Amino acid sequence: MKPTARLIIADSESSADLFWATRFVVPDPILYLEIGGKKILIASDLEFSRAQKEAAVDQVLRKGPLPDVETLDRFLKKRKIRRIEVPASFPFRYAEALQKKKYRVRAVPDPFFPKREFKNPAEKREIVKSLRATEDAILFAIDTIRQTRIRRGRLYLKGTPLTSESLRRMMEIRMMGNGCLARHTIVSCGREAADPHCIGSGPLLANQPIVLDVFPKSISSGYYGDITRTVIKGKASPKLCEMYAAVRKAQEAGISKVRSGVDAARVHQAVVSTLEGAGFRTGNRNGRPEGFIHGTGHGLGLEIHEPPRIGKTSNILKKGHVVTVEPGLYYRDLGGIRIEDVVFVTNRGCEVLTRIPKKFEIEGRPYSC
């Protein structure tokens, strides 16, 4: 068999694969090679001594001011290597330069490192830590919403309208205080929340679902948390109560199917059937998709979305996977409701890593939904 090199050229911020393989934090692109199971970094003068100290690799080579394709070419020629495997996201500029030098470059479909899907106990602990910071931010947000007063359908905190922007900022500052970096935290309400990607803007409204989807990254470990809760200040209409109950039931149905060896598509199907069984249809209305319009979940780790996906596509779940289960319903006239927890797949089922409760109407009247 002809020798093949696996190659990454990236900084550790943009490539979770590089960070996972080396545990080295590096702000500028560095050359990483794996040849016959040996891990090699080719670092610039500026990074060399830090790489020697900090990178979990077998060898660090030092090559002038910036590692480039010429350096790489000399290195590979010496070892008679002509075949290179790169990640799907590998920058085309480098691939093009290598192709011109007659290397056979092949993009490996994600995951580049299949082992990265399986979280070891230390990784699981880091995810749990990020989840705790996420929970703290959600509880804080719910508490803030609870403290507001309703005036003409809007929420006021100490006399000032509480907006998506201000609540998002308060939550993100709080997470930073807990060592987590959160971006694009979703605080959306009313019609906006019918679009699951809308992060929300403007005054928060009474009697309308408020979606809180929070996914910070730990600054020290790099691992993400990801939790969604939907709450309502004031009174939910019977239709909204039904919708919330359906999403909750669908999530339970999904989680109950998760175990090592099961096809993720079956988990997704359980969610879909539960929502349909409760009378909530998915389809197009006036050219816009509505209902349950996204997948059921995704792997969570050094990336917010990583394999395995839980959706229509076949995908076997295995012990050590950490995945979200996050059904939702979205209708233009009602808004959006989503509930998301994170689970650790085991041989017999799964361990739910999220701890905070689920409650739609947050003012705790009896008999409310």
Place this chain on the structure above:
Amino acid sequence: MKPTARLIIADSESSADLFWATRFVVPDPILYLEIGGKKILIASDLEFSRAQKEAAVDQVLRKGPLPDVETLDRFLKKRKIRRIEVPASFPFRYAEALQKKKYRVRAVPDPFFPKREFKNPAEKREIVKSLRATEDAILFAIDTIRQTRIRRGRLYLKGTPLTSESLRRMMEIRMMGNGCLARHTIVSCGREAADPHCIGSGPLLANQPIVLDVFPKSISSGYYGDITRTVIKGKASPKLCEMYAAVRKAQEAGISKVRSGVDAARVHQAVVSTLEGAGFRTGNRNGRPEGFIHGTGHGLGLEIHEPPRIGKTSNILKKGHVVTVEPGLYYRDLGGIRIEDVVFVTNRGCEVLTRIPKKFEIEGRPYSC
């Protein structure tokens, strides 16, 4: 001439080019095409209506659940386009798939959009806003350092050791309160600061330079600020005072050369000569580079480092460029000193956008450096 399409497949977080061209915030990869000056987005069902509302493009097409290479192929075939230009960072996975379909794919060297280098008045204003938040964080840090007491060579704030980590966190929380997201803020001291990429760890020390390099991104506009100050708590040795004075003089020499039409390499050379003239050598010692071991500056905008670079390579500066000027000196036995400001290039020189003063010993005794 055969028709060529310019193509980006990226999300707006990872591609400043995509965001610049469309002003559309999108968390998942989307297809962007430019054909004969016309801007086209091919969006998934989930993003379609938001793209129609928010994206500054000529046309938004909607293509099923996820835009993919097949969709793109049909689109390009209809228009008889066989040549595609992509950014340097274009994911190889897509390029490979297009190459298999016999497209001629070419990576355009950065900048993909040469116009992105030139900041219009609105962009300049956004950079200035980010600089103000950066200045606020630096003044806050200096004030915090000033409030510490020295005990056995270490800085204590209200009885607790002040560390790189705790000061970084305080600064980053403060920036988030000002609508800016800061990561990897450098608070480094002592030997660590002799490595310009080391973000710093552990207790801050008296009588040693503390490098504060702060580069947050505005959450609303996406534009960066970038400022460095170096300060000392206690007393600087005569050697450190000389070193600080040399860096300051070198920065002034660099800034005085900046104007539209000048070669950036001449700006860099002015910095290098000033440092050498002051007796501070650059070179290798015991296999480690020391002295002035990085470039003089870089463009600043939607990316923290973008063209034009100010370094050894020839590069004409032009009106509208926003660049940093940041000489530094790094020696293992002395630590690091760096001073960085941001300037806007004009026809007759440049406008310094940074406002905060420079002072090495922060306790303001007379006759100190």
